[in-house]
Amino acid sequence: MIPKKDCILKAAQELFARYGYAGTTMKMVAESAGVASGLVFHYFDSKENLFMAAGSELVDTMIFELRERTAKTQNGCEALGTFVKAYLDFTLANESTFPTIIRCSPFSDDNPDLDRQKIAAKFRGLTDLIEEILQRGIRDGSILDLPVTQTAFMVYANIVGAVRTRFLTPYNIPGLFEEAREFVLRSVCVRSSCES
Numbered sequence: 001m002i003p004k005k006d007c008i009l010k011a012a013q014e015l016f017a018r019y020g021y022a023g024t025t026m027k028m029v030a031e032s033a034g035v036a037s038g039l040v041f042h043y044f045d046s047k048e049n050l051f052m053a054a055g056s057e058l059v060d061t062m063i064f065e066l067r068e069r070t071a072k073t074q075n076g077c078e079a080l081g082t083f084v085k086a087y088l089d090f091t092l093a094n095e096s097t098f099p100t101i102i103r104c105s106p107f108s109d110d111n112p113d114l115d116r117q118k119i120a121a122k123f124r125g126l127t128d129l130i131e132e133i134l135q136r137g138i139r140d141g142s143i144l145d146l147p148v149t150q151t152a153f154m155v156y157a158n159i160v161g162a163v164r165t166r167f168l169t170p171y172n173i174p175g176l177f178e179e180a181r182e183f184v185l186r187s188v189c190v191r192s193s194c195e196s
Contacts, residue, residue: 005043007033010097012054017099021051051100056122058101062090063125070129076137077189083133084159084184087126088177091163099167127152134188143188155184 011032015024026047030037044050069086073079091098130152137143162180165171 004033004035004039008035008040008043008050009054009057012050013058013097013100016051016054016103017097020103021047024051026050052118054100055103055119058094058097059122059125062087062101063129065090066126066129070133075140075142076133076135077142077185079133079136080130080143080155080188081181081185083130084155084181087159088162088180091166092177098163102164102167127156130155137189142190144190146188151188155188158184 012029026040027037030040066086070079070082073082131148134148
């Protein structure tokens, strides 16, 4: 049996993904999780805490998967391609909950009253991982010698743009995720290293 706290978190992720912060109530979460409203407050105290926990749990899960997948690569360029593909695959595999990450990210204004520093610190784990990959590639010669922090944010911005286009707009662009990955690799990898 799934613990009630996990049921609440999953229900919250799905509801925040679908209705956003403003459109989701603690009562809706309780009903969807099949628990009393008081139990939601018991575990999370407030809607803001629940929203942050819902997004944080998804980010933590994603970072774990990304680290696991990129660790098995032969060079920085391959790791970067794997990172981008794994990130984009994660969004599709978690289609019903992933928009919660979009809504609670530091790149969103879904709820401008949230603690932006706290959110940014959580998401920094993603750009930190990209920086590690870029540094690895620069050292092994598979990635161009570029300013690491700025390049990491540009890579992440490209990924975020593709994901936001896929999830939040009416545009249906065939091959968007594949081209986002290839664009990143063409932009930062030494040519012979990105033949994948």
